[in-house]
Amino acid sequence: MADRPDLADLRRRAEAGEARAQYALAAALSGAGAREEAERWLRAAADGGEPDALYTLATRRCGTRASLPDAVSLLERAAAGGSPAAERLLAVLYADGLGVAADWAAATRFALSAARRGHAGAQREIAMLLFAADGEDADAADLIEAAARRDAVAAAVCARRAAQGRAGADRALARDCVKKLAAARYPNAGALAAALSAGEEARAPYVVPSTESLDWDRIAEKLAAPPPAPVASAERLCEAPAARVFRDAFAAEECEYVIAAGAPFLRPSQIADPRTGESRADPYRNSLAAVLGPVDLDLALVAFNRRLAALAGRPAENGEFLALLCYAPGQEYRPHGDWLPPGPDRERGGQRAATALLYLNDDYEGGETHFLAPDIRFRGATGDVLVFENAGPDGAPDPASRHAGLPVARGVKWLASKWFRERRYAF
Ligand SMILES: O=C(O)CCC(=O)C(=O)O
Numbered sequence: 263m264a265d266r267p268d269l270a271d272l273r274r275r276a277e278a279g280e281a282r283a284q285y286a287l288a289a290a291l292s293g294a295g296a297r298e299e300a301e302r303w304l305r306a307a308a309d310g311g312e313p314d315a316l317y318t319l320a321t322r323r324c325g326t327r328a329s330l331p332d333a334v335s336l337l338e339r340a341a342a343g344g345s346p347a348a349e350r351l352l353a354v355l356y357a358d359g360l361g362v363a364a365d366w367a368a369a370t371r372f373a374l375s376a377a378r379r380g381h382a383g384a385q386r387e388i389a390m391l392l393f394a395a396d397g398e399d400a401d402a403a404d405l406i407e408a409a410a411r412r413d414a415v416a417a418a419v420c421a422r423r424a425a426q427g428r429a430g431a432d433r434a435l436a437r438d439c440v441k442k443l444a445a446a447r448y449p450n451a452g453a454l455a456a457a458l459s460a461g462e463e464a465r466a467p468y469v470v471p472s473t474e475s476l477d478w479d480r481i482a483e484k485l486a487a488p489p490p491a492p493v494a495s496a497e498r499l500c501e502a503p504a505a506r507v508f509r510d511a512f513a514a515e516e517c518e519y520v521i522a523a524g525a526p527f528l529r530p531s532q533i534a535d536p537r538t539g540e541s542r543a544d545p546y547r548n549s550l551a552a553v554l555g556p557v558d559l560d561l562a563l564v565a566f567n568r569r570l571a572a573l574a575g576r577p578a579e580n581g582e583f584l585a586l587l588c589y590a591p592g593q594e595y596r597p598h599g600d601w602l603p604p605g606p607d608r609e610r611g612g613q614r615a616a617t618a619l620l621y622l623n624d625d626y627e628g629g630e631t632h633f634l635a636p637d638i639r640f641r642g643a644t645g646d647v648l649v650f651e652n653a654g655p656d657g658a659p660d661p662a663s664r665h666a667g668l669p670v671a672r673g674v675k676w677l678a679s680k681w682f683r684e685r686r687y688a689f
């Protein structure tokens with residue numbers, strides 16, 4: 263079959279050694295199902311230093327700890343070639359010490375570089391780091407509003423900030439954001455619209471702040487240290503299982519951030535088969551889930567992971583990937599223990615010793631987290647974190663930690679969950 267004229271032109275330029283054309287040809291061929299040929303051109307483009315091709319190859323090296331150093335070197339070449347996506351992923355790898363020694367200063371330098379060059383995703387992640395230290399930070403408010411027209415996560419945060427009546431949050435901009443989010447089928451757009459319409463009227467027209475006038479040196483200074491550890495105080499929910507609640511550990515806009523960042527990756531949830539340990543879908547857990555691995559993170563999510571680890575009293579590196587869960591009416595997670603059966607997965611990182619659940623919304627009915635043996639039903643308010651131990655210090659499962667996510671009766675329940683291993687999580 264003859265190529266279409268544009269494809270023929272791309273192929274001619276690709277064959278002449280033009281790396282950008284090689285990358286574009288690879289994308290076109292992959293879209294048309296010609297996998298093998300696409301792969302050859304992708305590698306050729308990467309060999310020629312094409313930043314997007316290098317980034318694509320790097321993302322495939324982020325699936326295991328062993329291949330992360332390769333990812334870092336591919337990303338460093340892509341970043342030197344001007345890829346903001348590579349800078350943002352490098353920021354995550356440097357922050358968490360994945361494939362490279364942990365270096366917060368280097369992490370923020372990469373994210374700031376992408377943000378200064380106008381990348382909306384980088385601007386919003388930096389805004390959230392600033393908000394984590396000061397919920398009314400003026401630079402953060404400018405950054406998030408500047409990003410909101412180009413970035414769905416920033417738009418969702420702006421709408422939530424306005425709905426919460428945050429100082430300086432522009433209601434007219436927020437309404438515009440919600441319209442665009444609804445058009446883009448953001449699954450929490452309806453809830454945002456309802457929350458916004460409860461407040462006073464918008465004053466229009468709004469002015470989107472410019473990032474030209476931002477003082478980036480001042481922002482870099484504020485980012486010199488990671489956001490401070492939270493000062494949430496624990497309430498004991500029960501002794502057996504050992505479960506405690508941290509009220510208001512996350513702001514409503516941070517919860518919205520997690521929903522918006524994870525929503526594009528939602529898929530039917532998986533469970534670990536109790537006999538084989540393999541992951542598979544099962545009616546036992548029929549919610550949707552998005553498991554956010556290194557490629558899906560940014561510095562804001564890194565900071566949220568650290569906060570959850572601090573609340574759970576566990577090293578962040580012992581945490582499995584953060585999972586965003588979405589339960590529609592009737593959906594549930596039937597009674598289970600979070601501990602793992604014996605097998606290679608458990609041997610590598612140890613038992614799933616503790617669970618942290620972050621409640622991301624509360625405009626639904628039903629859906630309580632139910633501990634079966636003590637018969638305690640817990641309903642988190644937005645931003646609450648529940649931490650419980652699944653196993654004793656010897657790694658033996660604690661049967662009292664068996665629990666369920668009860669069926670949702672009305673509305674949608676959003677939750678983020680994180681399981682902590684006894685040792686560093688091996689992936
Ligand atoms: O949905 C819930 O309340 C419980 C979730 C849960 O059990 C889990 O993620 O392990």
Ligand SMILES: [Fe+2]
Pocket residue numbers: 598599600617665
């Ligand atoms: Fe669970």
